[in-house]
Amino acid sequence: MPGYEDLESRIIDTGECTVCGACVSACPGSHIKLPDGKPRRPKRAMDCVGCSICYDACYMLRHNLIKEIEAAAIGRGHRDSVGLYRRAVMARTKDPEIARICQDGGFITTLLTYGLRSGMIDGALLVVGDGWAPRASIARDRDEVIQAAGTRYGPVPVLKTLRAAVVDEGLGSICVVGSPCHIQSIRYLKHKGLPLASPVKLTVGLLCRENYQYSCLVERLAAKGVDIDQVDKLDVSDEFNIYTDGNLVSFPVTEVKGCVPRHCLVCRDFAAEVADIAVGSDGAPEGWSTVLVRTELGYEVLAGMERAEVIDTEPMGEVAVIEEIADRKKEKAKQTREIFRLHDQGLSEKEIAARLEITAERVSHRLERR
Numbered sequence: 001m002p003g004y005e006d007l008e009s010r011i012i013d014t015g016e017c018t019v020c021g022a023c024v025s026a027c028p029g030s031h032i033k034l035p036d037g038k039p040r041r042p043k044r045a046m047d048c049v050g051c052s053i054c055y056d057a058c059y060m061l062r063h064n065l066i067k068e069i070e071a072a073a074i075g076r077g078h079r080d081s082v083g084l085y086r087r088a089v090m091a092r093t094k095d096p097e098i099a100r101i102c103q104d105g106g107f108i109t110t111l112l113t114y115g116l117r118s119g120m121i122d123g124a125l126l127v128v129g130d131g132w133a134p135r136a137s138i139a140r141d142r143d144e145v146i147q148a149a150g151t152r153y154g155p156v157p158v159l160k161t162l163r164a165a166v167v168d169e170g171l172g173s174i175c176v177v178g179s180p181c182h183i184q185s186i187r188y189l190k191h192k193g194l195p196l197a198s199p200v201k202l203t204v205g206l207l208c209r210e211n212y213q214y215s216c217l218v219e220r221l222a223a224k225g226v227d228i229d230q231v232d233k234l235d236v237s238d239e240f241n242i243y244t245d246g247n248l249v250s251f252p253v254t255e256v257k258g259c260v261p262r263h264c265l266v267c268r269d270f271a272a273e274v275a276d277i278a279v280g281s282d283g284a285p286e287g288w289s290t291v292l293v294r295t296e297l298g299y300e301v302l303a304g305m306e307r308a309e310v311i312d313t314e315p316m317g318e319v320a321v322i323e324e325i326a327d328r329k330k331e332k333a334k335q336t337r338e339i340f341r342l343h344d345q346g347l348s349e350k351e352i353a354a355r356l357e358i359t360a361e362r363v364s365h366r367l368e369r370r
């Protein structure tokens with residue numbers, strides 16, 4: 001029976017681990033910790049019984065199930081390269097407090113405050129900051145939801161708080177907000193019927209081109225004379241944007257490519273394709289969120305928010321913008337896997353570049369973070 005050692009050798013040590021946190025929550029004895037930002041069972045604990053629950057909880061070992069999970073969770077809808085969806089809108093919060101602190105249109109924070117107020121959910125797994133350093137959190141009320149508003153870059157084990165939310169806090173209707181990799185993971189746990197996942201009633205995914213290691217970002221910003229503690233807001237489009245004291249500093253996103261974790265280089269999901277609702281900024285004007293509603297439940301939630309007049313919505317004009325980004329991400333993931341495969345066969349960087357008709361720099365950049 002495969003156990004923690006197999007998870008470590010196949011996923012954690014190979015850089016496939018997305019740091020979703022599912023194995024941490026799944027272990028009944030809480031043996032798995034994140035000492036170096038990766039899941040580790042620090043030493044073979046006496047009561048680690050080699051039960052294989054952590055191994056079974058990792059969706060990265062079962063990526064081939066994604067279509068089956070999508071069919072079961074989403075069912076029907078219009079399909080294109082951003083996945084299946086029933087409705088695409090631009091949305092903006094009507095709550096002035098949320099508008100001041102949110103990342104884009106404040107759709108997510110408004111959804112959560114609406115969900116808590118209406119009783120649809122009794123808590124959420126979110127990401128808050130120690131300064132800009134991201135950390136997984138559980139929110140049970142408006143104040144805790146508001147604290148989590150805004151985007152913080154860095155991989156976060158969002159699902160590591162699932163056990164505490166369900167077992168310690170007794171939450172029974174949870175919303176998980178996370179990157180597409182977090183949403184794939186929680187969908188897999190629900191699909192598999194893990195009892196710990198059954199209180200998760202709603203999933204909200206963020207559009208995501210890639211992520212950046214937090215400590216690496218801090219160094220790159222410092223090299224540009226930017227102290228992260230003085231930053232008001234960070235965002236990434238085709239440029240990396242830093243807002244400080246009302247000023248905007250932008251630089252090409254290629255300058256932080258070295259901070260992208262290995263697992264993001266092979267990730268194919270830009271648009272959180274198995275979330276109930278996917279939310280981002282690409283495709284929407286400044287101050288608005290792009291919202292793709294995928295499931296019946298997601299449809300009802302958006303309609304409820306409109307009826308409660310907590311958001312403004314407009315039909316989404318340009319889905320083509322996000323389709324193009326989604327296509328590029330899938331293509332890049334495929335190319336990166338091919339680079340790794342050819343490298344394993346013993347081809348040099350130059351030979352790989354020639355074979356794939358790309359620059360040697362692109363090849364070495366991907367291999368550097370293998």
Ligand SMILES: Cc1cc2nc3c(=O)[nH]c(=O)nc-3n(C[C@H](O)[C@H](O)[C@H](O)COP(=O)(O)OP(=O)(O)OC[C@H]3O[C@@H](n4cnc5c(N)ncnc54)[C@H](O)[C@@H]3O)c2cc1C
Pocket residue numbers: 101102103104105106107108109110125126127128134148149150151152153154155156158177178179206207208209210211212236279280281282283289290
């Ligand atoms: C790593 C990353 C990459 C992204 N890349 C893109 C992109 O390429 N294109 C695009 O359109 N949008 C991207 N987004 C999404 C975008 O930054 C906003 O989160 C989204 O538009 C929602 O805005 P909002 O105003 O509705 O959110 P808010 O109301 O401000 O709420 C934001 C929510 O995001 C959650 N969150 C913050 N940081 C993280 C994190 N590191 N991991 C998981 N959850 C987090 C918080 O829990 C909070 O509830 C990315 C987000 C992240 C975290």
Ligand code: SF4
Pocket residue numbers: 003004026027028029030031032041047048049050051052053054055
């Ligand atoms: S007790 Fe089971 S779930 Fe926990 S680390 Fe050991 S094998 Fe994994």
Ligand code: SF4
Pocket residue numbers: 007011012016017018019020021022023024039057058059060185
């Ligand atoms: S379950 Fe998540 S955190 Fe654990 S090894 Fe798999 S991808 Fe990594």
Ligand code: SF4
Pocket residue numbers: 018179180181182208209210211263264265267268269
């Ligand atoms: S690029 Fe993929 S693996 Fe990386 S944070 Fe985004 S969804 Fe997760």
